[in-house]
Amino acid sequence: xxxxxxxxxxxxxxxxxxxxxxxxxxxxxxxxxxxxxxxxxxxxxxxxxxxxxxxxxxxxxxxxxxxxxxxxxxxxxxxxxxxxxxxx
Amino acid sequence: xxxxxxxxxxxxxxxxxxxxxxxxxxxxxxxxxxxxxxxxxxxxxxxxxxxxxxxxxxxxxxxxxxxxxxxxxxxxxxxxxxxxxxxx
Amino acid sequence: xxxxxxxxxxxxxxxxxxxxxxxxxxxxxxxxxxxxxxxxxxxxxxxxxxxxxxxxxxxxxxxxxxxxxxxxxxxxxxxxxxxxxxxx
Amino acid sequence: xxxxxxxxxxxxxxxxxxxxxxxxxxxxxxxxxxxxxxxxxxxxxxxxxxxxxxxxxxxxxxxxxxxxxxxxxxxxxxxxxxxxxxxx
Amino acid sequence: xxxxxxxxxxxxxxxxxxxxxxxxxxxxxxxxxxxxxxxxxxxxxxxxxxxxxxxxxxxxxxxxxxxxxxxxxxxxxxxxxxxxxxxx
Numbered sequence: 539x540x541x542x543x544x545x546x547x548x549x550x551x552x553x554x555x556x557x558x559x560x561x562x563x564x565x566x567x568x569x570x571x572x573x574x575x576x577x578x579x580x581x582x583x584x585x586x587x588x589x590x591x592x593x594x595x596x597x598x599x600x601x602x603x604x605x606x607x608x609x610x611x612x613x614x615x616x617x618x619x620x621x622x623x624x625x626x
Numbered sequence: 627x628x629x630x631x632x633x634x635x636x637x638x639x640x641x642x643x644x645x646x647x648x649x650x651x652x653x654x655x656x657x658x659x660x661x662x663x664x665x666x667x668x669x670x671x672x673x674x675x676x677x678x679x680x681x682x683x684x685x686x687x688x689x690x691x692x693x694x695x696x697x698x699x700x701x702x703x704x705x706x707x708x709x710x711x712x713x714x
Numbered sequence: 715x716x717x718x719x720x721x722x723x724x725x726x727x728x729x730x731x732x733x734x735x736x737x738x739x740x741x742x743x744x745x746x747x748x749x750x751x752x753x754x755x756x757x758x759x760x761x762x763x764x765x766x767x768x769x770x771x772x773x774x775x776x777x778x779x780x781x782x783x784x785x786x787x788x789x790x791x792x793x794x795x796x797x798x799x800x801x802x
Numbered sequence: 803x804x805x806x807x808x809x810x811x812x813x814x815x816x817x818x819x820x821x822x823x824x825x826x827x828x829x830x831x832x833x834x835x836x837x838x839x840x841x842x843x844x845x846x847x848x849x850x851x852x853x854x855x856x857x858x859x860x861x862x863x864x865x866x867x868x869x870x871x872x873x874x875x876x877x878x879x880x881x882x883x884x885x886x887x888x889x890x
Numbered sequence: 891x892x893x894x895x896x897x898x899x900x901x902x903x904x905x906x907x908x909x910x911x912x913x914x915x916x917x918x919x920x921x922x923x924x925x926x927x928x929x930x931x932x933x934x935x936x937x938x939x940x941x942x943x944x945x946x947x948x949x950x951x952x953x954x955x956x957x958x959x960x961x962x963x964x965x966x967x968x969x970x971x972x973x974x975x976x977x978x
Contacts, residue, residue, distance in 0.1 A: 539844040546713040553706030580627040580682050585816050589714030594844050596877040599687050599863050604875035611692035611705050613684040617875050618817030625810040626853030634801040641794030668715040668770050677802030687775050699780035699793050701772040722977040729970030756891040756946050765978030775951050787956035787969050789948040803932040849904050858932050860965040863951050868963035881963050882905030889898040890941030
């Protein structure tokens with residue numbers, strides 16, 4: 539999974555119909571010192587994440603599985619909101 | 627999913643036959659400040675996107691699923707046209 | 715899909731047996747101004763592509779599907795030869 | 803598979819329920835001279851790895867398969883702890 | 891597929907049990923001028939490759955398919971040893 543921060547929302551009126559009702563968030567990958575890096579992804583939200591929260595998401599065919607709807611056309615979904623990180 | 631801008635069309639007369647009838651667009655990934663970055667992808671269009679529009683696309687085995695045709699040999703399709711972005 | 719240019723051939727006598735008879739080409743990703751970028755891939759050829767041609771290829775589990783042979787151990791195949799590109 | 807070092811733990815109280823009981827570690831990819839490079843991943847632990855250990859992990863649909871639980875929503879798991887590396 | 895050079899071996903006593911008996915090699919991606927680039931991967935060996943040889947490997951769910959063992963938890967395997975490259 540990847541770890542990143544929710545930085546925004548995105549709206550798309552015209553979309554593949556299976557995505558209706560799926561909240562789409564913009565997430566930016568972060569490194570372990572909380573710096574953002576790389577380009578952002580659009581991910582579905584399964585856990586009620588909000589802007590500014592650090593989240594974990596899965597990518598690939600796993601995302602459709604996680605969404606519990608075999609017909610949803612999605613390849614990335616948030617599966618957890620991070621409470622804390624311990625660096626060794 | 628990734629977010630990017632449609633920057634062009636591509637034609638291929640000689641192609642795997644399952645791609646006949648599938649409109650192929652060139653999309654360039656963008657960051658949240660609308661700057662283009664990275665190398666472009668060729669994606670199938672399911673939603674009627676046009677040049678200049680900001681779109682969301684899925685990649686991987688999900689793309690074939692989205693295209694509703696189990697025999698189409700495609701690994702990336704547009705699933706939404708972006709109306710707006712809210713940055714937190 | 716990715717877009718790139720065929721830059722060479724590769725031979726491998728000792729290989730996984732399902733690859734016998736599959737022509738393997740070296741492709742280099744290009745950007746929309748026809749500049750090569752990134753590292754090359756080895757891809758199977760389904761459409762009779764030759765050196766110097768611009769091609770489109772699929773990656774991942776789709777490649778095996780495209781090859782019409784469920785037993786071939788391949789993860790990237792050319793599915794189209796590009797005739798032209800229109801930039802908007 | 804990728805090779806990297808376990809650099810920390812991550813906690814997520816609010817998460818997709820199938821992840822309950824799965825230990826999540828932060829791993830940083832390393833090169834063959836033991837330098838860390840690239841951005842970190844969050845991976846499930848199947849072999850009892852600890853902070854500071856060098857590990858191998860799989861990504862993609864293989865991760866769910868490795869976890870022996872078809873319902874777990876995970877796309878990366880550690881499958882081995884590295885004892886030694888021989889460079890030729 | 892990717893093309894690279896075998897640069898070493900890796901040992902892992904503590905590992906997911908399905909990997910027992912699978913030889914694991916370290917490969918470094920190369921470009922067409924034989925320069926190494928990018929970070930190394932750990933790949934299973936199906937063709938008897940040795941250190942210093944140039945090889946082709948598949949990644950993703952295809953790797954498990956190639957290994958002929960549906961239960962092996964692997965996401966990258968060598969499928970060919972390169973005899974020669976012709977650049978056009």
